[in-house]
Amino acid sequence: MSENTDGKIIHSEVEVSIDPNCTTAFMTISEPAGGGLDVTPEKAMAAIRAKGIAFGVIESAVSEAVEQRRYGENVCVARWKPPVNGVDGTIEYYFKKESTFKPIEDENGNVDYKNLGLVRNIYHGTPIAKITPPTEGTPGTDIMGKPVAQKHGVPAKFSVGKGTELVNDGTEIIASVDGNLAYTNGSFCIEESLLIRGDVDVSSGNIDFIGDIMVKGNVMEGFSVTSKKNVTIFGTVTNGTVTADGNITIKLGSINSKLRSEKGSIKLDFCQNSSVWAAFNVEASSFIGGDVYAGKKLIASGKGILVGGKYTALEDISASVIGSDNYAKTMITLGNNAVLSEEMEGHKHKVAELEDKLDQLGKIVTTLTEMAKVSKLSPQREQMKVEAMRSRFQIQGEIKRLNNRIAEIETTLERKQNLSISCKKAFYPGVTLRINSYVYPVNVMTPHSKATISDNEIVMIPL
Numbered sequence: 001m002s003e004n005t006d007g008k009i010i011h012s013e014v015e016v017s018i019d020p021n022c023t024t025a026f027m028t029i030s031e032p033a034g035g036g037l038d039v040t041p042e043k044a045m046a047a048i049r050a051k052g053i054a055f056g057v058i059e060s061a062v063s064e065a066v067e068q069r070r071y072g073e074n075v076c077v078a079r080w081k082p083p084v085n086g087v088d089g090t091i092e093y094y095f096k097k098e099s100t101f102k103p104i105e106d107e108n109g110n111v112d113y114k115n116l117g118l119v120r121n122i123y124h125g126t127p128i129a130k131i132t133p134p135t136e137g138t139p140g141t142d143i144m145g146k147p148v149a150q151k152h153g154v155p156a157k158f159s160v161g162k163g164t165e166l167v168n169d170g171t172e173i174i175a176s177v178d179g180n181l182a183y184t185n186g187s188f189c190i191e192e193s194l195l196i197r198g199d200v201d202v203s204s205g206n207i208d209f210i211g212d213i214m215v216k217g218n219v220m221e222g223f224s225v226t227s228k229k230n231v232t233i234f235g236t237v238t239n240g241t242v243t244a245d246g247n248i249t250i251k252l253g254s255i256n257s258k259l260r261s262e263k264g265s266i267k268l269d270f271c272q273n274s275s276v277w278a279a280f281n282v283e284a285s286s287f288i289g290g291d292v293y294a295g296k297k298l299i300a301s302g303k304g305i306l307v308g309g310k311y312t313a314l315e316d317i318s319a320s321v322i323g324s325d326n327y328a329k330t331m332i333t334l335g336n337n338a339v340l341s342e343e344m345e346g347h348k349h350k351v352a353e354l355e356d357k358l359d360q361l362g363k364i365v366t367t368l369t370e371m372a373k374v375s376k377l378s379p380q381r382e383q384m385k386v387e388a389m390r391s392r393f394q395i396q397g398e399i400k401r402l403n404n405r406i407a408e409i410e411t412t413l414e415r416k417q418n419l420s421i422s423c424k425k426a427f428y429p430g431v432t433l434r435i436n437s438y439v440y441p442v443n444v445m446t447p448h449s450k451a452t453i454s455d456n457e458i459v460m461i462p463l
Contacts, residue, residue, distance in 0.1 A: 008034050009036050010030075010034050011032055011037045012032040012036060013039070014030075016028075016048055016050075016051045017074075018051060023080040024076055024143065025076070025078035026074040026077065027044060027047070027075050028073065028075070029070065029072075029073075030071060030072070031071035031072065039066055040066065041062060041063050041066045044062050044065070044077075045057075045059070048077060048078065052144055054144060054145035055080070055081070055142065056078045056080050056141070056143045057078045057143075058076065058077050058078060061075055061076060062077050065077075080140060080141060080142045080148070081140045082148070083139050083148050083149065085137045085151040085152075086134055086150065086152045087134060087135045087137075087153045088134050088153045088156070089132055089133050089153060089156040090131075090132045090156050091129050091130070091156040091158045092130045092131075092132075093188070094127055094128060094129060094379060095120070095128060095181060095188070099118070099182070099183075114206050114224075115205050115206050116204065117205070118205055118207065119208060120180060120182070121178075121180065121181075121208070122178070122179065123175060123386075123390055124175055124178050124390065125386040125389075125390060126174060126386060127172055127174050127379055127382060128174060128181070128188050129158070129188070130172055131156060131166075131170060131171050132156070132171070133171065134156075136150075136152055137152060137153065138150060158187065160173060162189040162190065163175065163177045163179055164176055164188055164190060173188070176190070178190075178210050179191050179192040179211050180194055180209060191211070192211045193213070194212070196215045196217070197216050197217075198216065199217035199220055200215055200218070200219045200224075200240070201220040204223075205223075206223055206225070207226065207227075208226040209226070210227070210228040210229070211228065212229045212232075213225055213231045214231075214232045214234075215231075216234050217235045218233070218252075219238070219240035219242060219257075220239075220240065221240065222239060223240050223241075224241035225240070226241075227245065227246070228245050229245060230244060230246035230247045230264070231247075231248045231249070232251075234252075235251070235252055236253055236254070237250060237254045240257045240258075241257065241258045242258070242259050243258075243259075243260045243261075244261050244262070245262045245263050245264070246263060247261060247266070248267070248268075248278075249266075249267050250267070251268075252269050252270070253268050253271060253272065253284070255272045255273065255274065256274060257274045259274060259275070259276045259277070259278075260276075260277045260278075261277070261279060261280070263279050263401075264279060264280055265280040265283070266278040266282045267282075268284045269284060270284055270285060270286045270288070271286070271287045271288070272286075272289060272290065273290045273309075274289075275290060275291045276290065276291070276292040276293065278293070278294050278295060279296075280297075281296050281297045281298070282294040282299070283297075283299040283301055284300065284301070285301055285305070286302075286305035286306075287300055287306045290309045291310045292309070292311045294313040294314070295314055296314060297316045298318075299318055299319075300322075303321075304319045304320025304321060304424060305321050306323075306332075307330055308329065309331070310331045312334075312339065314334070314335055314339065315335070315419070316334070316420070317421045317422070318421075318422040318423075319424070320423065321425050321426055322423045322431055323426075323427060323430050324428055324430070325428060325445075327430035329430050330428075330430060330431045330432070331431075331432050331434070332421055332431060333434040333435075334419050334420075334421055334434070335436050337413060337436050340412060341409075341413065343405075343409060344405075344409040344413075347405055348406060351399055351402050351403065354402075355399065357391075357395060358392060358395050358396065361391055361395070364384070364388045365389055365392065419435050419436070419453065420450045421433055421435070423449060423450065423463075424448055426448070427442045427445065427449065427451075427460075428442065428445055429442055429443055435452070435453055435458055438453060438456070448462065448463045449461060449462050449463060
């Protein structure tokens with residue numbers, strides 16, 4: 001051992017300091033003097049333990065500092081494990097919250113001022129939002145060995161609106177019904193029916209909706225209303241178009257318009273110079289001009305006027321007045337076998353087309369199902385699968401409906417029909433009656449009678 005100038009022997013010492021939060025510890029080694037001894041790694045570790053440090057000791061840093069005689073330096077010899085905070089949950093919407101209510105512009109820059117995007121149709125099962133749950137995070141440990149709590153992630157704020165539901169363990173919001181998608185009061189909701197409080201005109205644009213539609217006003221010139229269900233209009237349809245899969249009810253009437261009910265009936269107050277087609281019944285208080293077809297009954301109720309134009313029904317026609325005293329040309333056709341045969345052939349052709357489409361959709365569903373076994377489908381492909389399955393279901397229903405109609409027509413064509421055209425007040429000259437293949441021109445005014453077939457000809461029988 002060597003002595004210093006004072007004759008004292010000073011050994012190397014270790015000083016350990018800990019920051020107030022117990023996240024790090026530093027070691028300082030003093031230089032020996034007078035032949036004093038250096039610190040050993042064991043002594044340094046003992047000094048660290050004496051401070052109560054029980055976690056995160058960096059032994060390599062301790063050994064290196066001792067071996068390299070790094071006197072007077074602050075050497076980090078312990079470090080905590082910080083907590084990992086949780087991640088907040090998120091919600092990703094697949095649709096914009098605000099409807100785009102403006103004229104639609106195509107890729108060529110042409111603007112359609114009649115289609116404003118008022119309605120956002122959505123089908124049952126369509127994904128609306130993806131929800132990512134929050135994570136818990138992991139706790140940390142300070143150098144004294146005590147746990148350090150982490151901050152937990154916070155769930156995303158959202159609410160499940162009417163017509164939607166939470167699925168897949170709370171990670172997705174989907175449509176639970178068909179309807180119009182809207183964002184109100186902080187959530188997406190689906191309206192199964194649509195109310196137009198005013199007219200269908202430039203302020204609303206054309207209306208195309210998969211649910212029931214109610215129009216409090218009129219359908220103005222050049223505009224259309226289309227529904228997969230029923231349509232009720234409280235005003236008048238003027239030079240417009242109304243199409244529905246279900247029933248059409250017009251409280252006032254139709255002027256120079258097109259009305260079509262694919263699977264239901266049409267009822268209105270008056271029908272003037274309009275093209276009307278219904279799978280079942282057509283009823284109005286007056287029919288003036290136009291072309292009207294009823295798959296079952298044509299009924300002129302109330303005033304019961306049926307004058308000018310072409311009128312066809314397959315089961316029954318009734319009115320109070322058919323034709324007019326000025327001999328307006330009026331064609332009445334009832335139970336036309338040719339019409340039924342043409343309809344049946346059209347249905348058979350449609351069934352063949354739908355069966356081909358059904359086969360194609362089946363292949364899409366099978367492919368996407370196999371892909372889902374390998375990895376989770378993207379939202380776009382998941383929606384494609386949902387839409388394909390929905391379309392298959394709808395097509396199967398349509399094929400069943402068409403086949404039932406084909407069988408019904410075949411039965412009708414086979415049986416002898418007891419058909420009649422009833423008129424409570426008068427048939428007028430200018431009217432031509434056709435029942436199946438028989439034709440009867442009305443040459444004289446014929447009061448309160450019905451036209452029917454007897455002995456292979458049309459005859460008038462008093463009511």
